[in-house]
Amino acid sequence: xxxxxAASEIFQETLALTRRLFLQLIRxxxxxxxxxxQPLIWLVLFGALFAxxxxxxxxxxxxxxxxxxxxxxxxxxxxxxxxxxxxxxxDREFGFLNRLLVAPLRSRASxxxxxxxxxxxxxxxxxxxxxxxxxxxxxxxxxxxxxxxxVLVLSLLIFAVTALSLALAFSLPGHIELIAVIFISNLPLLxxxxxxxxxxxxxxxLSWLASINPLTFAIEPIRASYSNNFHLTDIVLIAPYGSLxxxxxxxxxxxxxxxxxxxxxxxxxxxxx
Amino acid sequence: xxxLKHLSKTYGGGKHQPVKALNxxxxxVPEGMLYGILGPNGSGKSxxxxxxxxxxxxxxxxxxxxxxxxxxxxxxxxRLMGYVAQDVxxxxxxxxRELLSFQADLYHLSSNKRxxxxxxLIGLLDMGEWVDRRCGSYSGGMRRRIDLAAGLLHxxxxxxxxxxxxxxxxxxxxxxxxxxxxxxxQGVTVLLSSHYLEEIDVLADRLAIFDSGSVIAEGTPxxxxxxxxxxxxxxxxxxxxxxxxxxxxxxxxxxxxxVRDVVINKSQGFSLNLLVDTQDVSEVIRRHxxxxxxxxxxxxxxxxxxxxxxxxxxxxxxxxxxxxxVGLRDPKAERKQSM
Numbered sequence: 001x002x003x004x005x006a007a008s009e010i011f012q013e014t015l016a017l018t019r020r021l022f023l024q025l026i027r028x029x030x031x032x033x034x035x036x037x038q039p040l041i042w043l044v045l046f047g048a049l050f051a052x053x054x055x056x057x058x059x060x061x062x063x064x065x066x067x068x069x070x071x072x073x074x075x076x077x078x079x080x081x082x083x084x085x086x087x088x089x090x091d092r093e094f095g096f097l098n099r100l101l102v103a104p105l106r107s108r109a110s111x112x113x114x115x116x117x118x119x120x121x122x123x124x125x126x127x128x129x130x131x132x133x134x135x136x137x138x139x140x141x142x143x144x145x146x147x148x149x150x151v152l153v154l155s156l157l158i159f160a161v162t163a164l165s166l167a168l169a170f171s172l173p174g175h176i177e178l179i180a181v182i183f184i185s186n187l188p189l190l191x192x193x194x195x196x197x198x199x200x201x202x203x204x205x206l207s208w209l210a211s212i213n214p215l216t217f218a219i220e221p222i223r224a225s226y227s228n229n230f231h232l233t234d235i236v237l238i239a240p241y242g243s244l245x246x247x248x249x250x251x252x253x254x255x256x257x258x259x260x261x262x263x264x265x266x267x268x269x270x271x272x273x
Numbered sequence: 274x275x276x277l278k279h280l281s282k283t284y285g286g287g288k289h290q291p292v293k294a295l296n297x298x299x300x301x302v303p304e305g306m307l308y309g310i311l312g313p314n315g316s317g318k319s320x321x322x323x324x325x326x327x328x329x330x331x332x333x334x335x336x337x338x339x340x341x342x343x344x345x346x347x348x349x350x351x352r353l354m355g356y357v358a359q360d361v362x363x364x365x366x367x368x369x370r371e372l373l374s375f376q377a378d379l380y381h382l383s384s385n386k387r388x389x390x391x392x393x394l395i396g397l398l399d400m401g402e403w404v405d406r407r408c409g410s411y412s413g414g415m416r417r418r419i420d421l422a423a424g425l426l427h428x429x430x431x432x433x434x435x436x437x438x439x440x441x442x443x444x445x446x447x448x449x450x451x452x453x454x455x456x457x458x459q460g461v462t463v464l465l466s467s468h469y470l471e472e473i474d475v476l477a478d479r480l481a482i483f484d485s486g487s488v489i490a491e492g493t494p495x496x497x498x499x500x501x502x503x504x505x506x507x508x509x510x511x512x513x514x515x516x517x518x519x520x521x522x523x524x525x526x527x528x529x530x531x532v533r534d535v536v537i538n539k540s541q542g543f544s545l546n547l548l549v550d551t552q553d554v555s556e557v558i559r560r561h562x563x564x565x566x567x568x569x570x571x572x573x574x575x576x577x578x579x580x581x582x583x584x585x586x587x588x589x590x591x592x593x594x595x596x597x598x599v600g601l602r603d604p605k606a607e608r609k610q611s612m
Contacts, residue, residue, distance in 0.1 A: 009381050016378030024366045095362035099423070102326050103379035104351035 009106035017100075017114030021087060025122065031083070035126040039076040040133055043068065046196065047137065059198050069134035070223035071195025074215055076130045077154045078189070080123035081161035082182050084115055085169030089178050092169070101272070108272040116162050123158045124151065146225030149232075153250060157218045160257040167264040170271040194219050199238065211239035217253050221246035274431060274462045275302035275325065280334035282320050282486075294320040295331065296486035302464055307457040309477030310466040311579060313594035317486040318466040319359055322435045325464075326356045338431065352380075355424030359435040361416045365409030369400060369419045372408060373426060380427040387426075394422040398452065414445030421452065432456060434465040438472060450476055468591065470579045482583055484594065489586045494579060501577045501585055503533060506547040506555055509570040510562075513542040522567065529554070529561050536584055540592040546584060548577070 025032055043065075050064035058067050088111075091097040100111055131150070135141045142150050165182075172178050190196070192206060193215035199207045210216055220236040224246055232247040244252075282295040295317045302308045310318050323329040325336060327347040336343040343350040363372060370391065377387035395401050398418045403411065408419065417437065424432060434453075438446045453476060457463050467473050473480050474494050482490040482497075490497055510522060519537045522545060526535045531554035536546045549555070555574050562569055583591050 012378050012381055016375050020364065020367065020375055023371070024364070027366050095358060095360050096364060098328055098358060099362050099376075100379065101328055102351055102354075102356045103376075104348045104381075105379065106348075106381075 006106055010110055013103075013105050014110040014113050014117070017110055018117050021114060021118040024087070025118075032122065032126070035076065035080050035122070036129045039072045039079070039126075039130050042075070043072045043130065043134060043137065043139075046072075047139070059200055063139070065134075065137060065139040066226065067198075067223070068196065069131075069139040070219050070226070071190075071193070073127050073130050073134070073150070073222060074154070074157065074193075074218045075190050075195055077123045077127045077158050077218075078161055078215060079186060080126050081119055081158040082165050082186065084119040084162040085165035085167075085178055086175065086182075087118075088115060088166060089169040089172070089175045093174055109268075111272065112166060112268055115166060116159065119162050120155060120158050124154060127154055140226045142222075142225045143228060143230060146227075146230055149225045149230075149246070149250075150222050153218050153221050153253065156250070156253040156257050157214065160214065160253070160260045163257070163260040163264045167267050170268060189213065189215060194223075194237075204240070208240055211237065211241065214253065214256055217244075217249040217256075220244075221249050274304040274306075274339060275300070275464065276335075276337040277301075277321070277325070278335045278337075280321065280324060280331045280336070282317075282324065282329070282331050284320075293486055295324075295334075298334070298483075298487055300481055300488055300491075302462065303479070304462050305457070305460050306478045307453060307463040307465070307476055309473035309480035310464070310483055311468070311470070311473045311477075311480055311583075311591075312466075312483030313468055313591050315595070316483040318468075318483055319435055320486075321483070322356075322433055322464070322466055326354065326433055327351060352427070353429060354431040354433055355427065355429040357417075357420050357424045357432070357434040357437055359439070361420045363408040363411075363416055363419060365407060368407055369404040369411070369415075369422075372419060373404075373422055376423045376426050382427060390426050390428070391422075394425060397455075398422055399448070413440050414442060414448075417441060417445060417449065421449070425456075429461070431462045431464065434463070436466055436468070438467070438469065446472075468595065470591065474579055480579075482579075482586065484583070484587050490582055497579065497582045498577045501548070501582055503577065504549050504552055504554070505575050505577050505581050506549055506558065507538075507571075507573045507575075508545045508547060508558070509542065509572075510568055511570050515543055519543040519545060525561070525565060525567070526558065529557055531557060534585070536588060536590070538590050538593065540590065540596055546581070546590065548581065548585065 046068055047065035053064050058064065088097070091100070101108070105111070131142065168178055168181060172181065192209045193213045194210055195215060199210055202210060216237065224230055224234060224236045233245050235243045236246050236249060237244040277298060277300040280295045280298045281293070283291050283293050285291040298317065298321060310321070312318050320329065324331050325338070325343065327343055327350060330344065338350045339353055341349050367375065373391045373394070374387060377390065382390065395404055398421065400415070400418055400422065403415060408416070411419065421437070438449060441449070450472070453463050453465065457478070465476065477494060479493050480491070480497075481488045492500070510518070516537065516539070523535045523537060526532055526545065526547060531550040533548040533550065538544045538546050547558070552574065555572060559569065559572065580591055587594065589597070
């Protein structure tokens with residue numbers, strides 16, 4: 001039966017490609033470790049930096065550590081996903097991709113799918129580690145329904161950023177250029193969001209930037225999900241253009257993911273076929 | 274087995290002049306043969322093979338493998354063939370066995386078949402001692418063997434190798450030659466490109482000589498050499514001469530009866546390669562040079578080689594051709610294409 005055979009072939013090749021990526025991670029765990037250590041250091045240092053900040057400094061009260069937690073969780077997932085293109089880029093540069101391209105893959109989308117599965121799982125593992133670390137540091141724990149929101153929001157962000165990173169991996173000439181783009185975009189995107197400070201702290205121009213930054217649409221629902229009285233329809237972001245609740249933020253993230261997937265697909269099709 | 278018709282491919286533009294890698298190239302490779310493609314670097318061998326293996330699309334022309342159009346049905350063609358690329362691409366983190374297992378999954382082999390084939394190939398290529406070590410620890414010869422095993426895993430009808438012995442030690446090269454001969458004897462069509470004369474001369478049942486993106490000669494090694502006829506003489510009047518002196522001598526030698534052609538070999542100290550009618554002509558040449566008070570540093574004689582076939586067709590030796598093309602290639606464009 002051709003249909004079953006096609007599905008099982010795609011499954012076999014995707015599993016093999018994903019397994020290879022995880023084998024690389026297990027045998028060279030520096031990516032995993034660095035992806036947890038760096039945000040952990042941010043969490044500890046930045047949390048300590050504002051430990052003696054006046055009570056009620058932040059909108060809604062609460063400690064700065066608790067405020068920061070959501071920002072660092074999103075930053076962790078974002079950074080991991082931004083690096084999604086690196087394994088593909090190395091394969092391109094060192095000829096391993098050719099090995100995949102001369103093989104009779106049922107669908108070359110398996111190559112992309114394997115990367116997406118790998119990065120999603122890696123990012124979630126790293127983010128969950130930070131959630132645990134934040135909890136242990138006394139910055140709070142998400143509620144159980146809140147946890148579902150966290151996983152959903154992170155997955156949408158990871159998917160969108162992975163699509164972007166893969167597109168870059170197939171467009172840029174080499175790993176040096178890709179690393180440069182990752183390096184340049186990482187911190188500015190973090191600072192121009194509500195990861196480290198609320199919109200009300202920012203000058204007008206920066207609050208405009210932050211309120212259209214996709215990271216902000218991920219951070220605010222996650223921040224809100226730590227509260228016991230969390231509702232999807234509660235306002236979480238008071239932007240210069242209007243107020244948004246968690247549901248709207250999630251919808252924006254989902255639309256962005258879909259848009260990026262549709263935008264990137266023709267490029268990947270062209271490069272892989 | 275393989276039919277290439279009127280293939281053309283151009284690289285480059287930008288800073289460098291565009292380079293026509295393939296220029297209306299046509300070739301037929303019969304089934305069950307070990308077929309060689311001989312030519313200097315830059316003659317279009319790799320480009321031709323990469324188009325055949327569906328890694329690259331030609332600008333124009335057709336590619337048919339076992340009756341299947343590679344341009345419209347690439348996946349079916351990929352199933353039939355194994356490809357051993359010029360630059361061995363292995364994953365340093367995986368062991369050889371894991372790499373083969375990975376390859377088996379890409380070719381959709383069942384787990385039983387996979388295990389069976391991996392065992393067979395470990396035996397055939399004598400990899401037992403090191404196949405469970407990581408690929409990053411392998412020598413050049415080991416890498417080439419594991420790459421060959423990967424190409425053979427799915428028992429292809431056609432095996433395509435692009436310069437497989439570059440950088441190999443003599444022992445590894447001999448092993449590889451033996452394996453390729455065995456494969457041919459088992460009915461596999463083997464297509465191999467090389468710029469080593471000896472390799473093609475020893476291995477190939479039939480060959481095509483490439484130059485500047487076209488086939489300039491085709492046939493069995495012995496037929497091509499016989500068609501040339503005559504003898505070859507290499508003459509040096511001093512250890513390292515110059516173009517001026519060699520040009521003068523060339524004119525002198527062309528006056529000798531029995532001398533068909535004289536070519537200046539720039540890469541060998543401007544020595545002179547002569548194609549002559551018979552063995553006796555060497556004596557005639559010695560006397561003629563003595564009469565003109567021209568010293569003779571060395572004068573060697575041999576039957577025509579494939580290099581002479583190339584020389585006759587292009588007016589220069591294989592080595593000279595390689596040196597001449599170096600400056601014309603756009604490495605950045607080629608690398609981009611290969612990515």
